[in-house]
Amino acid sequence: MNIYKKLLISAFSVIIMGCSGGKYHKVKKGDTLYSIAVKNKVSVTDIMSLNNLNTPHINTGTKLLIKGEAENQKVRPSYHVIKPGETLYRLSVWYDVSVEELRTYNNLSDNRIYVGQKIYLNSKYSKEKDHHSNSSTKNLYISPTLKSFKWPIKTKEITSKFGTRIHPITGRKTSHEGVDLKSKMNTPVYAPYSGVVTYSGWMRGYGKIVIISHGNGYESRYAHLNRWLVKKGQKVSKGQIIAKTGNTGLSTGPHLHYEIRKNNKPVDPTITM
Incomplete structure (x- = not known):
């Protein structure tokens, strides 16, 4: 009976997911948002938006909505704060924006970035910031x-x-x-x-x-x-x-x-x- 119950529960879960118009992925060890996005032919930004993620980092066991109704889609975040080991290339993959665009939005002369730096991901927000926004001190109180x-x-x-x-x-x-x-x-x-x-x-x-x-x-x-x-x-x-x-x-x-x-x-x- 236990086996039949498990099968029924699994089948019911699949039916519920299908009815909700969404596709899900349970994060396994070694998974990254990039690998999941490539496998499902979607962008990292879409996955982050559908799951209200503020960072590309995910935990094993997390259930992610991969595809949903169009009205649930959101635009990419306005900025990303750099963490150790991150590069402009990684950001370009995560947020579906080119390295050249990232450099333009943030007035960068090269690809060098540093931990704690706020990187703008959208031209709309980059135009609103002042010329100091490339530094980690942008939002600090200026005495x-x-x-x-x-x-x-x-x-x-x-x-x-x-x-x-x-x-x-x-x-x-x-x-x-x-x-x-x-x-x-x-x-x-x-x-x-x-x-x-x-x-x-x-x-x-x-x-x-x-x-x-x-x-x-x-x-x-x-x-x-x-x-x-x-x-x-x-x-x-x-x-x-x-x-x-x-x-x-x-x-x-x-x-x-x-x-x-x-x-x-x-x-x-x-x-x-």
């Missing part, structure tokens, strides 16, 4: 201190962005905790905000560096300098020349490495542009 920051050198040309990158010297994947700004040797560096110099000297990797505390947990760093023009303990005012750019430390040429930190956690400096 009055940060709002008052000025740029440390006259040029705003960034040669290496904030976030994960391949180090130009070591060739290793590392976290770039600031931005590299294009400059000639001995370009004046200005304090973006008033504060107190907490360090002016040599630091491994950074070369000649100046660190300024601005209060409220904020500090700024200026590395690979050629000359220091301030000393530890010295008060500086906004717009004061504090150093000259150079090529010291781990550097491939004259430039300024610029960092902002809040309670010692890196913040994308472009938020102040």
Whole structure:
């Protein structure tokens, strides 16, 4: 009797699924949304929309609706927050959008992305965001201190962005905790905000560096300098020349490495542009 009951229950389940106008898939070990989508000839976005998923990650045993009524279909999410191991290529497969479109929507010059970065998946939303939305700091509260920051050198040309990158010297994947700004040797560096110099000297990797505390947990760093023009303990005012750019430390040429930190956690400096 138990066998017959199981058969009846299975048959009833199939009938119910068929009547509901949907097709289901029970997630097995090793399944991914991509493999399920390919097998069923649908897009990852469709599966996510039908099942109200906010992420492409799924758990074994989950029952997914693969195909349903057209009116239940939804558009792809407006954005995706990058998790470890994810790439633009994976996002393009998951959300049925090309890598080129993702780069265009997010103003990316290459395929490099970093954990925590918000990647826009739709041109509608990419047009609504401001020019800072490429960074993980887009939705962070911008304090009055940060709002008052000025740029440390006259040029705003960034040669290496904030976030994960391949180090130009070591060739290793590392976290770039600031931005590299294009400059000639001995370009004046200005304090973006008033504060107190907490360090002016040599630091491994950074070369000649100046660190300024601005209060409220904020500090700024200026590395690979050629000359220091301030000393530890010295008060500086906004717009004061504090150093000259150079090529010291781990550097491939004259430039300024610029960092902002809040309670010692890196913040994308472009938020102040």
